[in-house]
Amino acid sequence: MEMGEEILSVKNIFKVFGARPNEAMKMLESGKNKDDVFRETGQVVGVFDASFSVRKGEIFVIMGLSGSGKSTMVRLFNRLIEPTSGSIFLNGNEITGLSDKELLGVRRKDMSMVFQSFALMPHLTVLDNAAFGLAVSSVGEAERYRRAREALEQVGLAGHEYSYPHQLSGGMQQRVGLARALTNDPSILLMDEAFSALDPLIRTEMQDELIRLQAEQQRTIVFISHDLDEAIRIGHRIAIMEGGRVVQVGTPQEILNNPASDYVEAFFKGVDSSKVLRAGDVARYDSDIVIRQPVGSPDDIQPTPYAYLTGEDRRFIGLIDSSGGDAPRQLAPEQLSTVTFDTPLHDVLDLAASVPYPLPVLTSEGALHGTLTKDSILKSLSRH
Template sequence: MHSPKVIVKGLCKVFGNNPPQALRMLAAGATKDDVLKRTGQVVGVHNVSFDVNEGEIFVLMGLSGSGKSTLIRLVNRLVEPSAGQVLIDGRDVVTARRSELTALRRKNMSMVFQSFALMPQRTVLSNAAFGLEVAGMSRKERERRAMEVLEQVGLAPFAQKLPSELSGGMQQRVGLARALAVNPSLLIMDEAFSALDPLKRKEMQDVLLELQREHRRTIMFVSHDLEEALRIGSRIAIMEGGRLVQVGTPQEIIANPADDYVRAFFHGVDTSRYLTARDLMQTDAVPLVSKADTTNGRSQFNGNADYAFVFDGSRKICGVVRRDMPAMQPVESIRHDAPLEHVITRVVASPNALPVVDDSGSYCGSVDRAIVLKAITRSRGAHV
């Protein structure tokens, strides 16, 4: 397990002339509205704590005014925190000197905004290389690096074009390329795709997921769109009124929404589409027998099950044995991250449960028709 890349502890931001007074009121139980009424100060973020793991896409969600964009700017200190800590690779950004902060932003942290903020008079290549130019890299070297990244986001043929000659989706790809060119270990994206039409938006999500498969960066992504969060997020943090309401994987949040505010996000969304084999599987529904115990073509297994999975020394599934069949039969496994659609296709074609395996191919559970049917019924109830 990777150690956290970002650790946020007790982070607060009050916009006003006397933040300590507002923080004391909040600590004594006052609400954000009380503080505004009595002091005129605005509580942007209050007492937020969470970790972001190395290599994950951590999505911050909430309605307008929930504090998500302020929070992301506190992380890279574009906004000065009123209280709390932000540790990036163990270094507290809140107490970092200005020079240290500048170096951190240039080398380790990149940000992509909703507005593409491209320089209209510069070519796509020059825009993509801008961060490297600021960092003092030679022209030849920075253009080579920028070209590599334009290749990754599918823009190499447009390197000599001006931004005005590109569509909105392509301009956003240039913005992403510029952020990636400095090879940041932390990428911060604030509503990066929300100005795009639905088709372009999905296309950019695909680009991001593809890049993530190859490079495993740590990404903090702000969105107000639940479908986007469910599609790209390793974990999702939901904010309301400056506070953190819930943090969890998409599946955890779908299965156990913390309150009505979180539940309201799912209204009209078919959440079953975001379930994977791992979310559906049972860990002890099918007996297991070791290959070493399958003697004379038969194997003994406990309980009243009709069949059992056979596994080897490293928990890889070798096949299935039945009480009424003398020899081990082959069985197809399902990957733990297989989407529901794939699971349904496979399970429907099989009379028995199928084994689910992790990234290394080791057994972690099983899925059958009854489990799949139950999951679909539960999460589609309101949408059928």
């Protein structure tokens, strides 16, 4: 994942629910926490001093348990809920200061939302539902239906144009919800627990679908979830929320390796770390067993059974096997099992167990990133 430019950034956002938000804000400024504020004023702090940014073209997952403020957070982006203080920028323009009319423009063009409850219009056909956003923007019928059909095709619903939502299964209804959001061709797709209401098999299927769509279109997606497995599966980066605060933002691997607090660590406890970690995260580059040509030569064999040969730019060119009693043999990369840097550790386990040598881990350019031994895999899995 390359570092895209920031598309959405959130700066010191607070949201207090209640009749007297100012009072609550003063208390928060003086260092009181959410519970104190609720006990003394009855005001509920939804989001507490949140700051982070979403990069163009990534799937950014906001994750937390219920009541952590994640659904409030996503509604602050398109101002379905007005923030109490702080600012939100979309492509450098401040969303928080927009007039009602400009805000309508943002909702119609820049941000589309997919809902947990699908929220389809029961009186409209699938086609009209998908075209809803464009109809609201007064786009002509022909154009509107053309784009809606395209979106329906993308989500695999071609042929269901004239059905009504109640005639479709839950998974298909959410596909309509997704198509409705895609029809607008928004810069950001906001997905509020979009797959939580679906049964597990369909959910996985929809996640794959989303990953595929995102890879094809490089769309920026903000995905809200309470399901850590889902967050890890689809998220390029994850923001973890607890009690209205954003406690950590990072890639799943970063968070797993360096949890910012006990809460985050406890949260990640139940996670299958072999699915989060990638081969590159665990592989170690040990210069003792690497022979860099043309500097070194095969004669400089170290007292190890296996040595790795690299060429220019650390390109992997082979392995010298001196484990047998005979003279060392040189094996070319084609004769060996190698894995790439971003393979999930889970998919490497079988391979690592079946080969005698430490598994070479290569970058996408074919350079040697490091090696994976059975020991190092076991150690890294037991640590998390």
